Amino acid sequence: MKEKVLIIEDDINTLHGLGEILEDENFNISKAKNAKQALKEIENGDFDVVLMDYLLPDRDGLDLSREVLKDYPEIKIIMMTAFGTVKNAVNAMKMGIYDYLTKPINLDELLIILRRAIQEQRLIKENDNLKSKLNNKYRFENIIGVSGKMQQVFQKVTKVANSDATVLIRGESGTGKELIARAIHFQSKQKGQPLVEINCASIPENLLESELFGHEKGAFTGAYKMKKGKFEIADKGTLFLDEIGELPLALQAKLLRVLQEHRFTRVGGVDNIEVNVRLIAATNADLEQKMADGLFREDLYYRLNVIPVIIPPLRERLEDIGPLTDHFINKFSEKEGRAIRGINEEARKILLAYEWPGNVRELENAVENSVVMCDGDCITADDLPAYLKGTRITGSSTLLDIVMQENDLSYRDKLEACEREIIRQALIETENNKTRAAKNLGFTLRTLRNKVKKYSL
Secondary structure, X not given: OOOEEEEEOOXXXXXXXXXXXXXXXXXXXXXXXXHHHHHHHHHHOOOOEEEEEOEOOOOEHHHHHHHHHHHOOOOEEEEEEOXXXXXXXXXXXXXXXXXXXXXXXXXXXXXXXXXXXXXXXXXXXXXXXXXXXXXXXXXXXXXXXXXXXXXXXXXXXXXXXXXXXXXXXXXXXXXXXXXXXXXXXHOOOOOOOOEEEEEOOOOOHHHHHHHHHXXXXXXXOOOOOOXXXXXXXXXXXXXXXXXHHHOOHHHHHHHHHHHHHOEEOOEOOOOOEEOOOEEEEEEOOOXXXXXXXXXXXXXXXXXXXXXXXXXOXXXXXXXXXXXXXXXXXXXXXXXHOOOOOEEOHHHHHHHHHOOOOOHHHHHHHHHHHHHHHOOOOEEOHHHOOHHHOOOOOOOOOOHHHHHHOOOXXXXXXXXXXXXXHHHHHHHHHOOOOHHHHHHHHOOOHHHHHHHHHHOOO
């Protein structure tokens, strides 16, 4: 689609000459000889750029620009001026005019400035569209949860979204803590500002301080230039710290200072940097036990736990499994270009009977698997992942007993079901500390991460 440019010029020869040149350059051109005509064109059109003469017969360009930018701040105005009025044009740029050109117009310079303005305009529109989509995606009504427990979560989050209070989101892995964090941001007064996310468990301890607080040039080997940290980038917006329970003790003290004083120093720096950041933290760890073990600061816990939000596990809100399943079927059917209309009763009962240790994330992965495997227009029990049909442990039976009794499973499926349950237990016993769990299982950390992803744990 051609970009729309309005030329406002009282000299007819200049007006038509510029119009012809820019039309040859594939712009959609409209013309106006004075301010009155220009305002009518702007009101009826959707212009990307206005190319305006500084001296108009019925009004000066500075006054007209002020009115246009007030009602249409997204429009880029390029002022054309004679040498005698350059000073006025420069002053005009301070009120929001994009750039100016001196007469006689240098056509190469005009095209460079015009295309630069168009590019910036396009980026602004793309950014606005992205923000609109994010706002729409992370509305609470778009986070599936019809159960009473999830409705209570939504009600609480609605109340806290517009405050500046620190929020601590707690829940098992896969319950959607990051979705709730994003929903809080996009319904808060910070929604037009950055949302910066960082997973405290995914970054090595020796690099985490630099990621959070930045570093000065030469602060350590490899610090070739100054780098801003996540707190600095999130200034006036929201910082989401996921898996806060994995934050090393040394960094807990520095985080506490930021929460108390709203300032910090970069690694290797001496200057205090002040920030205004709304903090949201999340964890699946037992912070109370970590405090008792001396692994988490009590004073930081109370700073974070101003407004606790508890996300219930999927096994405690079975009424959400049906709507979530339908949502994921629609999502992945569209993604895969399939026309799958739903899931049959037998398969739905299997989903309801399973305990979902990986919660919503595991359900989502299971449905995606089923959509890919489905040959018809309705998901059946045969399309579901094999591990859903026989891994529950009851009474005195061992996992091996239960799995070996499942005649429908291949030996490979039985092996994977046992491995999945053993890994899940190791993660539970180490409070999801993958390094410790890998050591206990005799895996490398990379192997464990791959298996956690494979089994949706």
